[in-house]
Amino acid sequence: MTIRKGSCHCGTVQFEADLPEELGGSRCNCSICAMKGAVMVYLPLEKLRVTAGEDDLACYQFNTRVAKHHFCRHCGIHCFHQARSDPDLYAINASTLEGVRPYEDFPLVPVNDGQHHQLDHGGERRLSGTLTFTPSADGKWQKDGW
Secondary structure, eight states, X not given: OEEEEEEOSSSSSEEEEEEOSSOOOXXXXXXXXXXXXXXXXXXXXXXXXXXXXXXXXXXXXXXXXXXXXXXXXXTOOEEEXXXXXXXXXXXXXXXXBTTOOTTTTOSEEEEEOGGGOGGGTTTOOOEEEEEEOOOOSSSOOOTTOO
């Protein structure tokens, strides 16, 4: 385990987390995660400590109100959330961690099927698919572009 520092975009909210040296990330296709588009890294609640800006964190809850999505009230960046599937865990937005490159460090990202949440479907956790990042060979747009 290593202590990794993280922050929101404007730096008001700062935190540190006890995480493994090699990170494993995932995404989800539920309504909020699909809009957020972040790679998330999970850890037990007690392994995350807010070191600055705790009063500047806002919390968003919806539907069952079990999950708690924490974001900076100034820059709007989602820092971490308590997952509905396991409220004893935080899911940290990997992009907020120092030294993490969300595309290069997670070239293959499993996508959990949050549209069919395990707590609503007999406890079965399902995988929706896998996102792949392939770096551009020369950094140029192809003729077909998009």
